[in-house]
Amino acid sequence: xxxxxxxxxxxxxxxxxxxINRALVREGRPFPPATLTELEILPGVPRAxxxxxxxxxxxxxxxxQPDVARGNTSKAAVDAINDTLLRALPLDAIRCCLHDSHxxxxxxxxRPGLLLQAAADFDLDLSASWMVGDRWRDIEAGRAAGCHxxxxxxxxxxxxxEQVDHRVGSLPEAVPIILGVKx
Numbered sequence: 001x002x003x004x005x006x007x008x009x010x011x012x013x014x015x016x017x018x019x020i021n022r023a024l025v026r027e028g029r030p031f032p033p034a035t036l037t038e039l040e041i042l043p044g045v046p047r048a049x050x051x052x053x054x055x056x057x058x059x060x061x062x063x064x065q066p067d068v069a070r071g072n073t074s075k076a077a078v079d080a081i082n083d084t085l086l087r088a089l090p091l092d093a094i095r096c097c098l099h100d101s102h103x104x105x106x107x108x109x110x111r112p113g114l115l116l117q118a119a120a121d122f123d124l125d126l127s128a129s130w131m132v133g134d135r136w137r138d139i140e141a142g143r144a145a146g147c148h149x150x151x152x153x154x155x156x157x158x159x160x161x162e163q164v165d166h167r168v169g170s171l172p173e174a175v176p177i178i179l180g181v182k183x
Contacts, residue, residue: 010128012052012178013115013142016063016094018134019152019171020045020085028157030134032065032081034073039081044172046089051175053090057130058122061085061094062114064137069100093118109133110140115147130178132171136161150174 016032017023022040023030033039049059061082067073075098082094095114097107106113119126131142134152139161142149151164152171168174 009056009058009122009124011058011060011092011118011122011124011130013118013129013131013145013147014059014061014171015109015133015135015138016061016082016085016096018154019132020061020089021081023134023154025154025156028155030154030156032063032067032073034067035077036080036084039084041085041088042171044170048172048175049090052178055179057178058092058124059090060092060118060122062109062118062131062138062141063094063096064109065096065098066100066108068098069103092122109137110144112141112145115141115145119145130174132174132178139164148178150177 014020018030022042024033024038053059065078068075068078078096085091086094095118097105097114099105099108126146129147130150131138131147132150133139134154136159139149139151148165150166150168151161153167166177
């Protein structure tokens with residue numbers, strides 16, 4: 001008999017700042033927390049993640065953190081925030097791109113590199129997966145990877161996604177959509 005291979009599974013890819021934890025908004029634009037003291041997990045996120053996990057989805061954070069390349073924060077600070085989130089929440093992984101836009105890497109959203117690598121590592125079915133984000137780059141990365149997309153619309157004063165499957169006000173509002181529950 002041959003080796004039986006497990007069926008690939010779906011994932012909820014989640015941006016970090018603005019989806020999992022509060023983004024610091026200045027002049028209508030979101031910024032990541034620079035230190036652990038600025039980290040605040042958004043209301044309802046632990047329960048939303050537990051519900052998605054119970055439904056069998058992998059939970060993978062994919063986040064641009066260009067402030068490391070820009071010298072505005074340290075990799076150690078980003079790692080400390082990520083480690084805290086991994087301990088506090090039922091996440092499978094946090095994948096970060098530490099590059100800036102001019103670096104032209106494959107992992108910086110809107111490119112889908114972080115999602116594609118996670119799909120390979122976790123044997124994920126991208127066509128059954130979701131990308132949830134609060135910025136156009138998140139949505140474009142999800143679309144480029146072949147995922148369904150959910151945009152958390154905070155009304156930031158910046159470019160908005162051109163095409164998105166669903167718009168919501170928070171991650172808890174996205175859960176019924178991801179799980180296919182009619183509202």
